[in-house]
Amino acid sequence: MKKIYVREEWCLGCHLCEYYCANANLGNGDMAKTLKGAAICPCIRVEEDDRISFAVPCRHCEEPHCKKSCITGAISVEGGVVRVDKDKCVGCFTCVLACPYGAVMPSADGHAVQKCELCLQNNTGGAPACVAHCPNRAIIFEEEAEVASA
Amino acid sequence: MKHVIIGNSAAAVGCVEGIRRTNSTDDILLIASEPHHTYSRPLISYLIAGKTDRQRMKYRPDDFYAANNVTALLGKTAVAIDPAAQTVALESGETVAYDTLLVATGSSPVVFPAEGLEQVQNMRTFTQLQDAEALLESVGENTRVLIIGAGLIGLKCAEGLRSRTANITVVDLAPLVLSSILKPTPAAIIRAHLEANGVGFRLGTSVAAFRTLPGGGYEAQLQSGETIAFDQLVYAAGVRANTALVKAAGGETNRGIVVNTLGQTNLPHVYAAGDCTESPDACTGQHKVMALLPNAYMQGEAAGMHMAAGGAPLPCAPEPLIPENAIGFFGKHILSAGIYFDDGAEGKYEDFDGENYRCFYYDASAQRLMGYILLGRAERAGIYTALIREATLLPEAQFQQLRREPGLIAFSPEVRAQALRKQVV
Numbered sequence: 001m002k003k004i005y006v007r008e009e010w011c012l013g014c015h016l017c018e019y020y021c022a023n024a025n026l027g028n029g030d031m032a033k034t035l036k037g038a039a040i041c042p043c044i045r046v047e048e049d050d051r052i053s054f055a056v057p058c059r060h061c062e063e064p065h066c067k068k069s070c071i072t073g074a075i076s077v078e079g080g081v082v083r084v085d086k087d088k089c090v091g092c093f094t095c096v097l098a099c100p101y102g103a104v105m106p107s108a109d110g111h112a113v114q115k116c117e118l119c120l121q122n123n124t125g126g127a128p129a130c131v132a133h134c135p136n137r138a139i140i141f142e143e144e145a146e147v148a149s150a
Numbered sequence: 151m152k153h154v155i156i157g158n159s160a161a162a163v164g165c166v167e168g169i170r171r172t173n174s175t176d177d178i179l180l181i182a183s184e185p186h187h188t189y190s191r192p193l194i195s196y197l198i199a200g201k202t203d204r205q206r207m208k209y210r211p212d213d214f215y216a217a218n219n220v221t222a223l224l225g226k227t228a229v230a231i232d233p234a235a236q237t238v239a240l241e242s243g244e245t246v247a248y249d250t251l252l253v254a255t256g257s258s259p260v261v262f263p264a265e266g267l268e269q270v271q272n273m274r275t276f277t278q279l280q281d282a283e284a285l286l287e288s289v290g291e292n293t294r295v296l297i298i299g300a301g302l303i304g305l306k307c308a309e310g311l312r313s314r315t316a317n318i319t320v321v322d323l324a325p326l327v328l329s330s331i332l333k334p335t336p337a338a339i340i341r342a343h344l345e346a347n348g349v350g351f352r353l354g355t356s357v358a359a360f361r362t363l364p365g366g367g368y369e370a371q372l373q374s375g376e377t378i379a380f381d382q383l384v385y386a387a388g389v390r391a392n393t394a395l396v397k398a399a400g401g402e403t404n405r406g407i408v409v410n411t412l413g414q415t416n417l418p419h420v421y422a423a424g425d426c427t428e429s430p431d432a433c434t435g436q437h438k439v440m441a442l443l444p445n446a447y448m449q450g451e452a453a454g455m456h457m458a459a460g461g462a463p464l465p466c467a468p469e470p471l472i473p474e475n476a477i478g479f480f481g482k483h484i485l486s487a488g489i490y491f492d493d494g495a496e497g498k499y500e501d502f503d504g505e506n507y508r509c510f511y512y513d514a515s516a517q518r519l520m521g522y523i524l525l526g527r528a529e530r531a532g533i534y535t536a537l538i539r540e541a542t543l544l545p546e547a548q549f550q551q552l553r554r555e556p557g558l559i560a561f562s563p564e565v566r567a568q569a570l571r572k573q574v575v
Contacts, residue, residue, distance in 0.1 A: 006570040008563075047559040056558060059569065063466050065532070068164075068451065069444035071192050072202075073209040088206050090196050093528045094444060094476040097485045101569060102530025102556055110481070145573050 001080040002143050004057045004118065004128055010138035011046075013053030017130035017139055018042040024122045024129035025114070041108035043116040044130045044139075055139055057130065058082060058103040058116035066095035066104045066115070081120060086112040151176040153457050154238055154246055156228045156395070157254030158182030159191060160443045161424030161450035163210055165252045166218050168454020171465045176458060178220045179246060181238070185225035186279060188214065191256075192443060194282035198310030228255075231399040233417045250419045250457040253407060254450060255392035257425040257441060259303075261385050266360035270368055273383040276307045288382055289314050296370055296378055299386035300327040300353060302477060307384050308349045309479050318349050319378055321370070322387075325354040331475050331486045333493065335500065336507050336523050340484065347480040352376065391426045391439060404428055406439040411468045413453030421457060423449035432470030433488050433520065433538055445471045470539050476528070485531045488521030488538040499553055510534075512549050519544055519552075530556040 022040035023031045044057040064082045067075040074088035075095060084095075084104075089112040095104045096113060107114040118141075119128045131141040153169055153176055155162045166178060193207040215222045223240075230239040231253070237245050259275035267273070272288060274281050285307075289295060293315045297304045300322035308318050320327075326337035327344070341351060355374040363369055363379065370378045391406040402408040402416045406428035413421040413429075424446035428439045452468035474487035491498050491511045497520075500509040506526035513520050519537045533556040537544055544552075551560040558566050 003572075005572040008566065008570070047557045049559060052559070054559075054566065054570065056570065063469070065444075065469075068447050068469065071160075071443045072190050072207065073211075088202075090193065090201055092192070092476055092478060093483050093485065093531075095532075096528045097474055097476040097487065097531050097535055098444060099532035100536030101558065102533045104532070105529055140572070142572055 001060075002118075002141050003060055004116070004131060005140050005142060006054050006056070007138050007140065008052055008054035010136045011053045011055065012136050012138070013046065013048045014135065015046050016133050016135065017044050017055050018046055020129040020133040021116075024119055024124050028123050028129070039108075041105075041114070043103075043105070043114055045102070045105075055130065056101055056103055057128075057139075059101055060116075060118070065098040065100065069094050069098035081118055082115065083117050083121070084113060084115055086114070089113055151249045151458070151460070152247065153178050153250050153252070153454075154248035155180045155252045155254060156182070156238065157252070157256060157424065158184065158186075158188050158222070158224065159254065159256060159424065160209065160446040161254035161256075161453075162252065163188055163214070164447040164450025164452075165254065165421075165423060165454035165457070166214075166220055168451035168456075169458040170218050171451075171455055171458075172462075173458040174219070178218070179223065179248075180215070180220050181223045181226050181228050181240065181246070183225070183227040184278065184280075187212065187224075189279060190443070191277060191279075192306070194276065194279060195306035195310035197279075197282045198285060198307075199313045228395060231395050231417075231420065233399050233401075233420055236419060248419070250421065252413070252450065252453055252457065253396055253415070253420065253422040253426060254424045254446070255395060255426045257389035257391050259385065260388045260390050262387060264357050264360060266362075269362050270360050270383050272368070272381060273385060275385050276303055277389065282310075285311065285382070285384070291315055293317065293382050294367065294380045295319070295382045295384060296321065296380035297384045297386060298322070298357065299384075299388065300324065300351065301330055301386065301388065302328065302475075303389070304384070304386035305344065305349075305479060306477070307386060308344070309347075311384075312348055312480075316348055319352060319380070320349060321352045321355065321357060321372065321378075323354070323356045327351070327353070328484070331477075331484065332523060333490055333509070335502075336484070336509065336525050339502070339507055339525055340479065340482070343482050344479055352378070389425070389441070391428070391441070393426060396420065396422060396426075404437070406441075408437065409449070411452065411471075412456045413449050413468075414456070421453040423453045429471060431472055431489075432541065433472045438473075440471055440473050442473070442475055444474065470541075472535075472539050474535055474539075482526060483524075483528045485524045485528050486522065487535045488519070490521050490523070508553075510549075510553050512544075512546070512553075514546055517543050517545055519549060533557065 021042035393403040425441035
C-alpha cells in the first residue's frame with residue numbers, strides 16, 4: 001500500500017502541511033476563509049528546533065497499538081489504513097497513551113480523537129493534502145518498499 | 151482443530167482475531183454467560199451519561215461472529231474444565247471438547263460483609279451492562295447515591311450518574327482517590343476536580359453499618375461517626391480475578407491465573423488472557439494482574455496466534471505488557487504508565503502549572519524511563535509509553551528533553567529515519 005514518508009533534510013519548517021491538513025479535514029474550501037483566526041488542529045504535526053524540522057504523520061503500523069488498545073472498537077484497519085470511527089469514540093485517549101509516534105491526538109472539540117487517514121475520510125479523494133502542498137517534496141506518498149524474499 | 155473460548159470481551163475478541171490472522175478454517179466456539187453481543191465493559195459509565203448507546207458500545211461490528219466464522223454460545227455458563235479429557239462442562243449439562251482452550255473469564259466485583267448490607271435492596275455493583283441498565287432505571291433527579299469505592303470503577307460510575315443526580319457521595323477506606331493509579335499529589339488534584347463537579351467524598355473511612363429508614367431510603371453509619379442517607383448504593387470496592395475454573399482443574403493461580411507472554415497456563419492446551427490473569431510486566435519482569443482492556447486484547451491476540459500456529463512461527467511477537475491507563479473525569483484526562491517510585495526517591499520529576507500536572511519516574515543508573523502520570527494535557531503521551539514498554543535505553547539528556555516536550559526530535563536521526571522514512575530494502 002502507499003504510505004506517507006517524511007524526508008527531514010528537505011523540510012523547510014513552513015508548516016504548510018499542517019494548514020492544508022486542517023483545511024482538508026474542514027471541507028477543503030477556501031483556506032483563507034476556513035482557517036482565518038482559527039486555531040488549527042491538524043493530524044500531521046511539525047517538530048522543529050533551530051537545526052532541523054520534520055512532519056510526523058500516522059505510520060499506519062502493521063501492528064497498530066492504537067487499534068489494539070482502543071476500548072470501544074472505534075479504531076479499525078481497512079486495507080492497511082488505520083481509521084477511527086469518531087461516532088463510536090468516547091474520547092478516553094487510550095490510543096493517545098498507546099501511539100509510539102504521538103500521531104493519534106485529541107480532536108479540536110476534545111470529545112474524540114483524530115488521526116491521519118491518508119485523506120480517505122475527507123473530500124480530497126485519498127490524495128493526501130500534506131503531500132500535495134509540501135513545497136519541497138519533504139513529504140511523499142509512495143508504495144512501501146517491497147521486502148526482498150530470502 | 152477446535153478452539154474453545156470462555157468469555158466474550160476484549161481478551162476473547164483478541165483471541166478470535168489472533169486465530170484468524172493465520173487460520174481461516176479451524177473451528178472456534180465461544181461460550182459466554184452474558185447474552186449480549188460483545189460490548190465494551192468500560193463504556194457502561196458512558197452509557198449512563200448518554201455519551202454512547204447500546205449499538206455504539208458494541209466492541210466489534212454486528213457481523214463479528216459470522217465474519218470470523220465463530221459459533222457463539224451466548225447466555226451459557228462454563229462450570230468445569232477437564233484438562234485430561236480436554237472438555238468444558240456447561241451449566242446446561244452439555245459438554246464441549248477442545249483442542250485448545252482460552253479462559254477469558256474476567257473478574258468479579260468483591261463485596262465485603264457489613265452489618266445491615268443484606269437489607270439494602272437498592273444495591274448494585276458496576277461492571278456489566280445490566281448494572282448500568284438497572285441504574286438508568288433506578289436513579290433519577292432526586293436519588294441520593296452512595297458509592298463505595300473511589301477507584302476507577304466507582305469514580306467513572308460517579309461521573310456517569312452525575313448527569314442524572316446532584317446527590318452523589320463516594321466513600322473509601324483509602325485516603326486517596328484512584329489509589330491504584332495515582333500518588334497523593336495528583337490524587338488531590340483529581341479529588342478537587344471531582345468535588346468542583348459535584349461529587350462528594352468521605353475518604354479514609356468505611357461503612358460500619360447500614361440501616362433501613364422508616365420513611366424510605368437507607369442510612370450508612372460511617373466509622374468516623376457520620377451518617378449518610380441514600381436511596382441507591384453502588385458497590386465498587388474492587389474486583390477479583392475469576393480464577394476458579396482453572397484452579398479447580400489443577401492450574402496454577404495466584405491473584406490471577408498465572409500465564410506466560412503467550413497466555414499459556416501450566417495446563418496443557420489451556421490458555422488464559424485478560425482480567426482473570428497475572429502475567430509478566432515488561433517494565434519490571436514481575437508477574438502481576440494488569441487488568442486493563444488494551445492488555446486483555448493483546449494477551450488474547452497473542453494466545454490466539456499461538457493456539458492456531460501449531461508450532462509454526464507467529465505472525466508477530468506478543469506485545470510487551472505494562473500497566474498503562476487512560477481515563478478522564480469531567481473533561482480532565484489522566485494518563486499513566488509503568489511504575490512509580492516512592493515519594494522522596496531519586497528520579498522523580500514533577501511539575502504542575504495549575505492546570506496540567508506531570509510526573510516522571512526516571513532511573514538514571516539504568517537510563518530508563520520507568521513510569522509517568524499526566525493530568526490534563528495528553529498530547530503525544532504515547533511517546534513516553536513506548537519508552538517504558540520497549541525498555542528503551544534513554545540517556546539523561548534525552549530524557550530531560552523529552553520531559554519538557556514529547557517528540558521524535560529527541561531521538562537520533564537514525565531512529566527518526568526508521569520511523570518516518572521509506573525503508574530501502
